[in-house]
Amino acid sequence: xxxxxxxxxxxxxxxxxxxxxxxxxxxxxxxTAMQNFLKEWPAVSRGGSYNMAVRACEAARAGEIxxxxxxxxxxxxxxxxxxxxxxxxxxxxxxxxxxxxxxxxESRAHLPG
Numbered sequence: 001x002x003x004x005x006x007x008x009x010x011x012x013x014x015x016x017x018x019x020x021x022x023x024x025x026x027x028x029x030x031x032t033a034m035q036n037f038l039k040e041w042p043a044v045s046r047g048g049s050y051n052m053a054v055r056a057c058e059a060a061r062a063g064e065i066x067x068x069x070x071x072x073x074x075x076x077x078x079x080x081x082x083x084x085x086x087x088x089x090x091x092x093x094x095x096x097x098x099x100x101x102x103x104x105x106e107s108r109a110h111l112p113g
Contacts, residue, residue, distance in 0.1 A: 010060070012071055017085035018078050023092075025085050031060055031067065034074050045081065053077040 015027035016034070028034050035057045041050060056073035059065040078084040 010067055012067065016071060016074055016078065018083045019085050020083070028074065031057060031070065034070070035061075038074075038077075041081075047080070049073075049077040049080040 009030050009032040011030045012028075015029040017025050017027050018037075020026045028037055034053075038050065038054050038057065053070075053073045053076070056065065056070040060067050060070035075084065
């Protein structure tokens with residue numbers, strides 16, 4: 001890759017899956033999609049991993065780093081922000097937790113005491 005050459009949109013070999021909303025998955029499949037997502041991220045929730053991901057996107061676009069390094073920086077950001085897609089349906093996870101809590105309460109109610 002030539003240093004200093006600006007690259008147009010580049011697609012990832014493997015999209016980055018993130019969780020948006022209750023159980024919905026969004027795939028970030030290109031450098032432009034990643035940059036657009038980061039631009040939309042709330043300013044109050046930005047931190048070090050966010051800044052690293054933004055800088056990595058800019059460096060990848062300029063051809064200064066490999067695209068996979070930018071993708072990895074975005075994955076770190078997603079993990080720290082709690083939006084990395086795990087494949088678990090959050091609605092089902094919450095429902096199962098509620099069922100477990102209710103069972104514990106019921107079993108305690110039947111204890112002598």
